Amino acid sequence: LLIISILIFTVIQAPPGDYISAKIEEMERAGEEANMAEIESLRRAFWLDDPQYVRYARWMGFTWFAGFKDQDRGLLQGYLGRSMQTGQPVNKIVGERLAFTFLIAFFSVLFTWGIAIPIGIYSACRQYSWGDYLFTFLGFIGMSIPGFLLAILLMYGSETLFGFTVSGLFSAEFAAQPGMSWAKFVDLLKHIWVPIVIMGMSGTAGMIRVMRANLLDELNKPYVITAEAKGLHPLRLLLKYPVRVALNPFISGIGGLLPTLISGGAIVAVTLSLPTVGPLLLDAIMAQDVYFAASLLMLLTTLSVIGTLFSDILLILLDPRIRQGRSG
Structure with a gap:
């Protein structure tokens, strides 16, 4: 399962860009102006500027073992993360x-x-x-x-x-x-x-x-x-x-x-x-x-x-x- 999780996380991110860049392009096509402060806040909230191995560790919940903090929970703790589209926990959705x-x-x-x-x-x-x-x-x-x-x-x-x-x-x-x-x-x-x-x-x-x-x-x-x-x-x-x-x-x-x-x-x-x-x-x-x-x-x-x-x-x-x- 650990090897499969690495493959899944790598393949999912294989397409160029990310959710934020796709969202900006969608807003530009609609003639809307992107709120850069909100964009930066989302990038920090979802660790999009971190290296891929860091994001994987956070997603899996490896970082939780460093301080046992609720905000560091991941798959290993039964927390499926949050949806970028809605901000809601995946468990709830x-x-x-x-x-x-x-x-x-x-x-x-x-x-x-x-x-x-x-x-x-x-x-x-x-x-x-x-x-x-x-x-x-x-x-x-x-x-x-x-x-x-x-x-x-x-x-x-x-x-x-x-x-x-x-x-x-x-x-x-x-x-x-x-x-x-x-x-x-x-x-x-x-x-x-x-x-x-x-x-x-x-x-x-x-x-x-x-x-x-x-x-x-x-x-x-x-x-x-x-x-x-x-x-x-x-x-x-x-x-x-x-x-x-x-x-x-x-x-x-x-x-x-x-x-x-x-x-x-x-x-x-x-x-x-x-x-x-x-x-x-x-x-x-x-x-x-x-x-x-x-x-x-x-x-x-x-x-x-x-x-x-x-x-x-x-x-x-x-x-x-x-x-x-x-x-x-």
């Missing part, structure tokens, strides 16, 4: 959006698995049947349609046919309402299925092919043939052994799901006006809001590492071959 991001990502994964696993099992058990070809065709159609285009089509269809808008996670009367009420929760359910379906569709076709290929490989192994010869019920045999082994790629891929959904779903989130982390990250990178963008990327990296550890533990629990250190 990201808080609610991260919760919605987790919610959409979680149900998108359930949607993908709920579609891909049964179809993959059917396609493997009925190889080269009309159903196998049909599901394969539909899966590739779903994979080939860009998420943002599907979002636009759903928005247009719902507005035209039903007079109901599906953009955002809440209707206008609930969007600015603080907290969560029963009516607001019901309104959330009316909207959240759209991003779940759109983001889930992108990975469904690939997971169908993975499930089908893995299960076909398992069904041709000697232990399956032996179990069939002993008269074990086909359904019990299928679910108890081959399917469990074929699910390994689904479990091992948990670690990369959240970053993939956020990065791949950022354009969908912008199209649907979703209050998730993806649009924030895009906006921060485009505005050269260095600490905001770097902190979000480090947060996603950390979640990916935690997810990978979680998936490894699940694999150990579910696959006896891994527990016993055997490959087959």
Whole structure:
């Protein structure tokens, strides 16, 4: 993670200029005069005149250990810094959006698995049947349609046919309402299925092919043939052994799901006006809001590492071959 943090901080600052210089250019294009006193104050507040290694040390929170002062807190102390655009703490800005991001990502994964696993099992058990070809065709159609285009089509269809808008996670009367009420929760359910379906569709076709290929490989192994010869019920045999082994790629891929959904779903989130982390990250990178963008990327990296550890533990629990250190 330390090496990744150095790479992230270096790459984020690779484009020429910084947030302040971009802000000055924007003001000049608009015919406004820049307040140099305010500009200098911002440069000092965000250490923009310091060498890059000093800014990195401050951002990470290494300087906190010198005096244990609150103003020197950084990532190591759980403080994600401040946004250059708003001046607000990143922790505060990201808080609610991260919760919605987790919610959409979680149900998108359930949607993908709920579609891909049964179809993959059917396609493997009925190889080269009309159903196998049909599901394969539909899966590739779903994979080939860009998420943002599907979002636009759903928005247009719902507005035209039903007079109901599906953009955002809440209707206008609930969007600015603080907290969560029963009516607001019901309104959330009316909207959240759209991003779940759109983001889930992108990975469904690939997971169908993975499930089908893995299960076909398992069904041709000697232990399956032996179990069939002993008269074990086909359904019990299928679910108890081959399917469990074929699910390994689904479990091992948990670690990369959240970053993939956020990065791949950022354009969908912008199209649907979703209050998730993806649009924030895009906006921060485009505005050269260095600490905001770097902190979000480090947060996603950390979640990916935690997810990978979680998936490894699940694999150990579910696959006896891994527990016993055997490959087959």
